[in-house]
Amino acid sequence: MKLVSAIGLRKRFGEMTAVDGISLDVTRGEVVGFLGPNGAGKSTTMKMITGFLEPDEGSATICGQDVWADPVAAKARLGYLPEGAPAYGDMPVADFLTFCGRMRGLRGARLQERLAEMVERVRLAEVWSKPIEALSKGYRRRVGIAQALIHDPDVLILDEPTDGLDPNQKHEMRELIRAIAPNKSIIVSTHILEEVEAICTRAVIIAKGRVVADATPHDLLEKAAEGRAIRVTVGSPEERDVIERIKPHADGAELEVMERVNGSTRILLRYADNPADAADLAQRLKSADLLIEEVGVWRPRLEDVFRDVTSRLH
Amino acid sequence: MTTSLSTVGVVFGREFRAYFATPLAAIFLVVFLALSGAMTFFISNFFERNSADLSAFFAWLPWLFLVLLPAIGMRLWAEERRQGTIELLMTMPVEPGAIVLGKFLAGWAFTAVALLFTTPLWLTVNWLGTPDNGVIAISYVGALLMAGAFLAIAACVSALTKNQVIAFIGAAIVTFLLVTAGIDLVLGALRGWAPFWLTEGVAALSVLNHFQRITQGLVEVPTLVFFASLIVIALIVNTSLVDLKKAQ
Numbered sequence: 001m002k003l004v005s006a007i008g009l010r011k012r013f014g015e016m017t018a019v020d021g022i023s024l025d026v027t028r029g030e031v032v033g034f035l036g037p038n039g040a041g042k043s044t045t046m047k048m049i050t051g052f053l054e055p056d057e058g059s060a061t062i063c064g065q066d067v068w069a070d071p072v073a074a075k076a077r078l079g080y081l082p083e084g085a086p087a088y089g090d091m092p093v094a095d096f097l098t099f100c101g102r103m104r105g106l107r108g109a110r111l112q113e114r115l116a117e118m119v120e121r122v123r124l125a126e127v128w129s130k131p132i133e134a135l136s137k138g139y140r141r142r143v144g145i146a147q148a149l150i151h152d153p154d155v156l157i158l159d160e161p162t163d164g165l166d167p168n169q170k171h172e173m174r175e176l177i178r179a180i181a182p183n184k185s186i187i188v189s190t191h192i193l194e195e196v197e198a199i200c201t202r203a204v205i206i207a208k209g210r211v212v213a214d215a216t217p218h219d220l221l222e223k224a225a226e227g228r229a230i231r232v233t234v235g236s237p238e239e240r241d242v243i244e245r246i247k248p249h250a251d252g253a254e255l256e257v258m259e260r261v262n263g264s265t266r267i268l269l270r271y272a273d274n275p276a277d278a279a280d281l282a283q284r285l286k287s288a289d290l291l292i293e294e295v296g297v298w299r300p301r302l303e304d305v306f307r308d309v310t311s312r313l314h
Numbered sequence: 315m316t317t318s319l320s321t322v323g324v325v326f327g328r329e330f331r332a333y334f335a336t337p338l339a340a341i342f343l344v345v346f347l348a349l350s351g352a353m354t355f356f357i358s359n360f361f362e363r364n365s366a367d368l369s370a371f372f373a374w375l376p377w378l379f380l381v382l383l384p385a386i387g388m389r390l391w392a393e394e395r396r397q398g399t400i401e402l403l404m405t406m407p408v409e410p411g412a413i414v415l416g417k418f419l420a421g422w423a424f425t426a427v428a429l430l431f432t433t434p435l436w437l438t439v440n441w442l443g444t445p446d447n448g449v450i451a452i453s454y455v456g457a458l459l460m461a462g463a464f465l466a467i468a469a470c471v472s473a474l475t476k477n478q479v480i481a482f483i484g485a486a487i488v489t490f491l492l493v494t495a496g497i498d499l500v501l502g503a504l505r506g507w508a509p510f511w512l513t514e515g516v517a518a519l520s521v522l523n524h525f526q527r528i529t530q531g532l533v534e535v536p537t538l539v540f541f542a543s544l545i546v547i548a549l550i551v552n553t554s555l556v557d558l559k560k561a562q
Contacts, residue, residue, distance in 0.1 A: 050405045053561050076407035086398030090335040091328075102324040103406045147402065 001028050003077075003155050003185035008058035009048050011041075011209075018044040020209035021058070026185040028154070031177065033200035033217075034189035037310055041209040042189040043083055046157050049187070050080045062155050076104070079153035083160055085144030089133030093124055093143055096132060097150055104151040118146040122176065138169035145176065156186045162195060174199050193302040203302075207310040220305050230269045230278050231298035235291035237263050242290065249284040264293060318412040325416025326423070329390070333424045346382050346428050350374060354435065367445045371435055372453050372529040376493050376522055379457075379464050384485035386424055387468025388478045390417045391556060396476040400560050414553045418462075418469055418545075425461040429454060449531035456528030459541040460521060464489050466548030473555040489521075496520025 004026040011019040019041040026032050034042045047053035049060045051067040051074060060067045065074035088096055097118060101111045119125050122142045127135055132143060141161060148156060161177070162170045170192075177186065177199050190196065196203045197217045205213040205220075213220060230253075234242045239257050242265050247255060253269035260266070269281070282295040300308075333339040350371060354360050358370035394400040403413060439445045468485035475481050494500050495516050504513045517523060524537045 047401075047561065052401055052405050072407045072409065074407075075405055078405065080402070080405045082398060082401040082405075084398060086401060088328075088332070088399055089397065090332065095328075099324065099328050100402070100406075103321065103403075103408060105407070 002026070003028055003063055004049060004061070004187065006045070006049055006058065006060045009045060009055045009060065010057040011044050011048060011053065011055050017209055019048065019055070022206070022209070022211055023058075024204065024211070024214075026155075026187060028185055029182055030202055031181050031186045031188065031200045032202045032204055033196035034187060034204055034206055035191065035193065035196060035306060036189075036206035038191070040206045040310075042206055043159055044209075045206065046080075046159050046187065046189060050078060050157055051075055052080075052082075076151075077154045079148035079151065079156045081144045081148045081156075081158040081161055083163075085141045087132045087140065087143055087147070090131055092129050092131050093135075094128050096143065097146055100147045101150045106151060114150055114152065118150060121179075122146040122149070137164050138166065138172075141165060141169070141173065145173070149180065154184055156180070156184050158186065158188045160189055160191075162190065162192065170195070193306060197302055205306060205309050212309050213305075217302060221300065221302060228271050229298040229300075230271075230281055231258065231294070231296055232267045232269065232281070232285070232292065233294040234265050234267065235263065235293050236265060239265050242267060245288045245290050246285065249281065249288055251281075268298060318409050321408040321412040322416040322419065325413050326420045329417050329420030330423055332389075333386075333420070339424065342382065342385055343428055343431060346378060347431055350378055350432055351435075353378070365443075368435060368439060368450050368453065369529060371432070372457065372525075375457055376460065376525055379461055380486060380489050380493060382428065383425065383461055383464035384468045384471075384482045384489065386421050387465045387485055388472050388481040390421060390469045391473040391552075392475050392478045392481040395473075395560070395562075396478075400556075404556075404560050410556055411549075411553050414469070414549055414556065418466055418549060418552075421465045421469065422458075422462050425465060426458060429457060429461070446531070449529070452531055452533060453529045456525055456537075459528075459538075460525050463492075463521065463541050463544035463548070466545045466552070467492075470548045470552040470555060473552055473559060492519065492521045494520075494522075496522040 002025045004024070006022060006024045009019050009022045010017070022041070022045050024032075034045070036042050044053065048055045048058075049062070049067065051060075051071050054068065062074040063077040065077070067074045088099075091099070094115070097115055098111065101114060106114055119128060122145055124139075124142060124146060127139050127143075132140060135143065141164075145158070145161065148158065158177070162173045165173060174195065177188065180186075181199070188195075188200065200217060203213070203215065203217045203220055204211055232246065234246075236242055237260060239260070243255050243257070246267060246269070250269055251271070253271045256268045256270065258266040258268045278295050278297050282292070285292050285295065353374040354368075354371045358373065360370050363370065391400070394403060404410065436450055439450075440447070464485075467488050468481070471484040471488060472478075472481040474484065497520075501513060501517055504516060518536075518540075524540050527534060527537055
């Protein structure tokens, strides 16, 4: 069942087109990761889906309710963590969440029950009566998540929920998102790729206001790995010489310097069609008069896929 | 689903308490009371007038409100925009108008508290003589109406900026123009060249003229309509400004 649907969203700020026709459906149980360079249009897209920003063209629905035709009904089903987790600094956590709950129509026993659940689930007991401005970044972010979850919404939109958190806090945030994911539709924006692999069922890469890739993280990697590659590490800093010496043995592969580390050079051999055989290559390289340190099949990381897809636009 | 009315209540509660979350509110109150007292007693020579009324106090009130209300209204929207909390507020399932109204009412209630603290003056004149308490009561209601108009304008200006200081100055300028529209200096300058309808139009816009008639005990429909429409128009403009400016 489609809980979020965006059709042809477009937004211009003056001369600049921030979002250039983004369409997207998210069903229950999906965790969609919005990936993209800074300024790619991730936040703007999220703001349009939440109804905060009016699109120039296109429309969005939350649980079937049009965000612009019936904003109150659509927003009732939505929890939103804006970038930077804004909150009223002078309010204690308890008061702030009570306010958010009341604004969303929660009252009496139901409100108390939800507040208690937030204390437990988001682990806020320690800071419950402290003013928000006195909290650490990690706690502030958690308060932001609690605010978005207080009414148990079907749709959750989180703009960079782990930005600025330390590794432990990031881990906790991911655990939390994973725990609430099964019954909801979640859209998370991030520029941390391991995060997408860790929590998302689907990765949507956005660049220059357009969706340039939309697949499971696994498929994205598979696709990138199609033209198999081998990585050779040679104990010499002379890139050009190394390439010259490897080339005769490379069986028509495309050679590319990946990096130079501590006097060694890493060369990537990309095989366009025939699958590469690392063991065979290692054999052949023995006669190349090179100090071969390592030969192995190279699996791209999501980061490489990301760079690949987004740089193609330039 | 929250009804609009209860949203107004929830927003009101948060905003009213927010005034007391920082010492700022206490400072406003003290400054207001000190200034209103000083002006009434020293500048207007309250005791030497030998008349048991509060006209000296009410004569100064528009000028004090010129500073007090922009100070009370400046944070209402500018602070939401600076903190980014406007993004939370505007993605909640409520009508924006209900938020505008709740914020306005909270500021207005705070002003009422400030006016309440001036009631010792009222008690003093009753102790010294026999004032016309009806006129004083009407004047207080008039003062509250005038405060409402100033505050609605201040809230409106506050929606235009992220900076509270700019919001304060902008609101003070607008209310200054509204107050001074009625003084002879301005009208005299107009009379020389402007057509009759313009001079009268400007005079009719004057807060000062309307408020002076109330403090004389005259409750007239045009005056009530004047203040009420200032408030309503400012709140409507406020609502569309919030919508227009929220994402900037």
